[in-house]
Amino acid sequence: MELRHLEYFLMVSKELHFTKSAEKLGISQPTLSHQIKMLEQEVGYPLFNRVGKRIELTKVGEIVQQEALNIQGSIQSITSQIAAFTKVEIGELKIAVLPGEITDLVSTLCIQFNHLYPNIKVLIETTDQVEKAVIENRADFGIGFQLNQYDMLQVTKLYDEEFYLISNQSHEEQTISFSSVLDGPLILFPGLHQCRKILDITSDEVGKQLEPIVETSSIQSILNLVRSGVGRSVVSRTLYEFYDTEDLFFQHIEKPSLTRAVYLVMKKNCFINYPARKYIKLLVREIEKLHFHTEKDSITSLRSAIL
Incomplete structure (x- = not known):
């Protein structure tokens, strides 16, 4: 099983459309279909149900999707760790937040963050699906309210x-x-x-x-x-x-x-890159300075995780 097969599969599982996926991957649609068939032969089961022009993941496809995302996350973690070791204050920070005042909070803190780390690019994704953005590695961490619990996510109550x-x-x-x-x-x-x-x-x-x-x-x-x-x-x-x-x-x-309670969500057992560590430390410091009601055990645990 090759990494490119998993990359192709993840794109199709996201778009649920072979032609659109092929365009985004920069390959032809027949080539993409052939690669997916090769992966299905190797797995031994169909990964997609094809109903006319519509496709959907099979149960086996859902299993492969989850594991492929884990593999993708591990590869990105390796890259992040090397970047954090060799280019400490250069890179980018990706944050997922719910629409509303949390976006204002995150954006306001970015002013301080940019002053301290001017060479780090900050990307803020405003989305109703904060957990999904973190799981799919579109965000280093997310901030929201009443987040759903996922086995692969660590949810910490901030305040x-x-x-x-x-x-x-x-x-x-x-x-x-x-x-x-x-x-x-x-x-x-x-x-x-x-x-x-x-x-x-x-x-x-x-x-x-x-x-x-x-x-x-x-x-x-x-x-x-x-x-x-x-x-x-x-x-x-x-x-x-x-x-x-x-x-x-x-x-x-x-x-x-x-x-209401405000939560921070990250992937479990995942390397926290340098920009994310510095931003979270800044966030916790601001929360404590404003005397928000926090749970000391949660904040202590979060501090230990980002040291």
Whole structure:
């Protein structure tokens, strides 16, 4: 079994289309089909079910795909270890994040990271499938919420955070009920935003309809509209801490409170390259500096893994 056969197979298993796969691989479609047939003969079972022009992985194909990804990851790990040993501060960092404020957190930290390591290129993939990006080696690590557990992934809880109601006026009461939050005009992120999803679910639970007067995906626009008195907003503590909000006021939300956990996901037993180690250390330092609620055992274990 040759490595190129596995490379061809992984491309077809990803695209599920021989012609598109052949174009991406830079070979002819008949050549690709022949190579896949050779691999199937060596395995002894069909790897794809062919139904007209459509194809899908067989059960054996799914097994081969998983092991091929492991082999691909091991080869990339060898390359990463050599690069980390010979070119410590040169290379690239690939991060997968869920759409929303975590993207803002990661991007904001990139300013500090670039200042410290100007020769390291940072690639941020915003995706709803953070785990898949890590498994397929498109990312060195991922950050998200409520990540699914996979045997080949190591998931570490970074911190718990809450959501604040923010406005341009001070309040005697430090807390406010969720129902009261919905009584005033709101400026919120669009429905696909992770923060908004939590608000939509909670408003359904309390039997009220969420009707913002402004929706925007720009956190700066939200903050400016709140400053001008157009309305109030609900933002995560992550965003509140990472942006200039000294002129704004916040209240804790209760009945129910709005909180969530933030996780970091990496491949198990996989070499963590130099850029990833440095970025994760920077991330943990920022989390602790902002006094987020962390689980000491998880952070200690993470530190041990990236030393």
